[in-house]
Amino acid sequence: MESHLKLEEADLISDLMQGKELTKQLHDHMFSSSSSHETKEVLLERILLSYDKALTKLKWEANVGNGETKITNGNMMGSPCSFTNENPKTEVFDQVVKHRSVSKRRKTMDIWKKQVKVCLGAVIERSLDDGNSWRKYGQKDILRANFPREYYRCTHKHTQGCLATKHVQKSDEEPTTYEITYKGRHTCIQANHANKAFSSRAKICLGEHKHHNHQKNEAQEEKIEQPPHETIFTFSSELEVKIEDLKTKKNIFPSFCFPSPSIGSEIEDNNIFSDTLIENPFMECFSPAFLSPATSESNIFCLSPCHFGSSGLGLSVQTSESDITDVVSATTSITNSPIVNLDELNLFLDNVDFDTFPMHP
DNA sequence: TTTATTTGACCTGT
DNA sequence: ACAGGTCAAATAAA
Numbered sequence: 311m312e313s314h315l316k317l318e319e320a321d322l323i324s325d326l327m328q329g330k331e332l333t334k335q336l337h338d339h340m341f342s343s344s345s346s347h348e349t350k351e352v353l354l355e356r357i358l359l360s361y362d363k364a365l366t367k368l369k370w371e372a373n374v375g376n377g378e379t380k381i382t383n384g385n386m387m388g389s390p391c392s393f394t395n396e397n398p399k400t401e402v403f404d405q406v407v408k409h410r411s412v413s414k415r416r417k418t419m420d421i422w423k424k425q426v427k428v429c430l431g432a433v434i435e436r437s438l439d440d441g442n443s444w445r446k447y448g449q450k451d452i453l454r455a456n457f458p459r460e461y462y463r464c465t466h467k468h469t470q471g472c473l474a475t476k477h478v479q480k481s482d483e484e485p486t487t488y489e490i491t492y493k494g495r496h497t498c499i500q501a502n503h504a505n506k507a508f509s510s511r512a513k514i515c516l517g518e519h520k521h522h523n524h525q526k527n528e529a530q531e532e533k534i535e536q537p538p539h540e541t542i543f544t545f546s547s548e549l550e551v552k553i554e555d556l557k558t559k560k561n562i563f564p565s566f567c568f569p570s571p572s573i574g575s576e577i578e579d580n581n582i583f584s585d586t587l588i589e590n591p592f593m594e595c596f597s598p599a600f601l602s603p604a605t606s607e608s609n610i611f612c613l614s615p616c617h618f619g620s621s622g623l624g625l626s627v628q629t630s631e632s633d634i635t636d637v638v639s640a641t642t643s644i645t646n647s648p649i650v651n652l653d654e655l656n657l658f659l660d661n662v663d664f665d666t667f668p669m670h671p
Numbered sequence: 672t673t674t675a676t677t678t679g680a681c682c683t684g685t
Numbered sequence: 686a687c688a689g690g691t692c693a694a695a696t697a698a699a
Contacts, residue, residue, distance in 0.1 A: 446676060448691060461690070465675090477690085676697070683690080 322364050329360035424490045425481075442496055444476065456482045464498055472498035 336353040444462035452459045457480035464472040474494045481487035 445674090447693090449676095449678075450689065450691095453688060459689085463691090475690095672699100674697100674699080677695080679692105679694095681690105681692075683688100685687090685689105 325360050325364040329357050329364065332357045332360060420495055421491065421493050424492065425487055426490060427484065427487045440490075442474070452479065455479065464496060466498035470498040472496055474498075 332353055336350060336357065339350050339353060443465035445465045445467075446460060447463050448461035449458050450461070459477050459479045461477045462475060464474040466472045474492070474496045476490055476492045479489045479491070481489060
């Protein structure tokens with residue numbers, strides 16, 4: 311734990327140093343006539359991001375110090391991973407904190423929005439998948455929107471009373487961008503049929519699919535039907551995800567790109583981040599396409615190195631029990647531990663008070 | 672046979 | 686009244 315804190319401290323310093331370095335660069339650009347306005351803006355953005363990261367980290371440590379979290383295993387949440395090419399250990403961390411602070415304010419149903427950009431004609435339904443099983447229950451033409459909005463609810467709504475819903479809307483301006491709005495958190499235990507749901511899930515081809523409830527022919531042609539083994543690799547296009555908390559109207563996660571992630575194998579169980587974690591908008595960033603089990607039988611999951619910037623995020627988790635174990639495994643694995651012992655997971659579960667779990671309000 | 676999707680109708684909030 | 690959201694019967698797919 312102590313070493314972990316030192317690690318965080320080092321990260322913090324690194325962020326601040328980076329901010330300083332970027333500020334210097336900006337300063338130079340300020341007095342250079344050849345520097346474009348865009349360059350300056352980019353620099354400014356990066357500066358703000360660096361300091362934001364540092365500040366968030368400070369808040370996190372303060373919270374831990376205040377005993378806000380009851381997590382006893384320091385490794386569980388302490389070591390974040392990253393999606394940027396800057397500090398590999400900060401981004402996820404930031405989002406966990408940000409979401410938590412946001413969630414604390416929420417008294418009613420959580421609503422958050424995620425923008426998913428799919429380029430190069432990737433398999434859209436996979437790209438937009440977030441690891442939970444959803445059932446489409448409606449579609450509507452929306453005023454002043456070129457594309458209809460599709461409504462999804464949790465598959466387990468009736469069996470487990472899970473009230474999570476989402477709707478997906480294709481952007482008018484950016485045909486490759488889909489805006490996904492989530493409402494409510496998953497209270498269900500996502501069973502291991504996720505893969506099944508995966509294959510039969512709604513083919514999200516908004517607009518191209520059909521423009522209202524009745525234009526079916528086009529839809530059939532537009533449906534992309536590929537065997538799983540192919541699709542999972544075809545998805546290796548750039549996928550940009552932006553997440554916005556609708557209550558605060560802020561991006562709670564800076565946009566980032568997945569440049570051609572190398573995917574290991576087909577996903578047999580994509581609920582690794584379901585329930586506790588997948589409810590978190592940040593965690594939903596982990597499209598199941600990035601999670602892959604080494605084998606379907608052993609339930610050994612590998613989060614393929616996605617090359618989030620210069621640093622890969624590789625992990626492998628062995629699970630065999632409940633879904634919630636899967637969830638914790640995933641969380642734990644982010645902490646650098648390549649293989650997680652199931653006993654450790656159970657111990658962790660025993661020690662976690664989910665009411666005060668940092669990912670939860 | 673079971674499960675998912677489609678889609679017209681209905682409900683609700685403004 | 687209207688737009689957005691949801692229901693549920695019909696239909697399709699596995």
